[in-house]
Amino acid sequence: MDLKPMLNVGLWGYGPSDRKKFINLNRDLEKTLLRLKGMKCLYANTYYSPSAFWSMYDWEWYSKLRSKHHATALPDVYQKVHTAAEAEAKAIRSSWWLLFVSTWPFSGNWGIWCVRMSGIKQLADRSTWKSIEAKDFKEVD
Secondary structure, three states, X not given: OXXXXXXXXXXXXXXXXXXHHHHHHHHHHHHHHHHOOOOOOOOOOEOOOHHHHHHHXXXXXXXXXXXXXXXXOOOOHHHHHEXXXXXXXXXXXXXXXXXXXOOOOHHXXXXXXXXXXXXXHHHHHOOOXXXXXXXXXXXXX
């Protein structure tokens, strides 16, 4: 395997409040990254077309890995990170509830409420890794 240096740059902060402008800026960023042979990390929302996405990632290798581990019934990584902007906008326009929960500051409160109701926070609070101290680790020669 030929390892190459990587630089991870994060963009943080508020984007335009107009959703269309926000998505267009993301798409412009993605085009620039493709031209520079860069890519967004997979924790970010992406607006790439399938062909652009898979031009960055090796679909053949990935599909073999999915088959090997019997994961072909699960969504693939593109389906997980791709934001279908037009479908999302249509759903928001057609539902007062989605419009409400997708509007700041309600969107943040909605996210906090979902985390609290899911029990994930309680699971993290009960985790044992917090109680491990440096003295609990043995040095390895």
